[in-house]
Amino acid sequence: MTLSVDREALRVIRRLGVVRTADLAAHGIARARLYSLVRNGAVERHGRGTYAAAGHALTANHALVQVAKRSPRAVICLLTALRFHNLTTQHPADVWVALPEKARAPRLDYPRLRIARFSGLALTEGIETHRIEGVPVRVYSAAKTVADCFKYRNKVGIDVAVEALRDFTRRHRGGANDLARFARICRVSRVMQPYLDAIS
Secondary structure, eight states: OHHHHHHHHHHHHHHHSEEOHHHHHTTTOOHHHHHHHHHTTSEEEEETTEEEETTOOOOTTHHHHHHHHHOTTOEEOHHHHHHHTTOOSOOOSSEEEEEETTOOOOOOSSSOEEEEEEOHHHHHTTEEEEEETTEEEEEEOHHHHHHHHHHTHHHHOHHHHHHHHHHHHHHOTTOHHHHHHHHHHTTOHHHHHHHHHHHO
16 A cells, blocks of 8 residues: 555656645645655655655756745746846856745745845736746746846846847847837836847
8 A cells, every 4th residue: 555655646746846745735645655755765855845756857947946836926037037038148146036025035045046026017917837847937028027137237237138138139020019018017118229229
């Protein structure tokens, strides 16, 4: 019986990719069963409170998976979202996440976070959900991220924002309407216009 329960638990963990104990509880798998699988080497701890089956294939975006599991309301933004969409040459060491104004910042031992506070439509619009290692990860769209970089140009640098705009217009030729909409939402239309004129 224990062997078949372990097999079923392992099958669920493999299907979910990276799990927390609450994920398993929703599938009727007790915490003790998870810890038994960890002791047997069938499951490995991947971070504070996150686990995956032994041999789980890590992707280049594993840090985003860790953030999504620990803070499901967070949205990947700014430099990290630019990197995700291949719109920058930057390699940020921290993961940038957007949170509502008064939301508590998650405490993670890995990865290090940079928190940006968003509100209103700037917080809720332009969110895409990408499945990474079996886990849904919320990331702002490419167009939204470019507008955000102009809004937060004092944090990320105007050169980064301009590079992202140039890359976006080259890769997303039909994306001008999206870009204009998010520029309005982020109130940076006037700031972006001279750079758009220079690129076109």
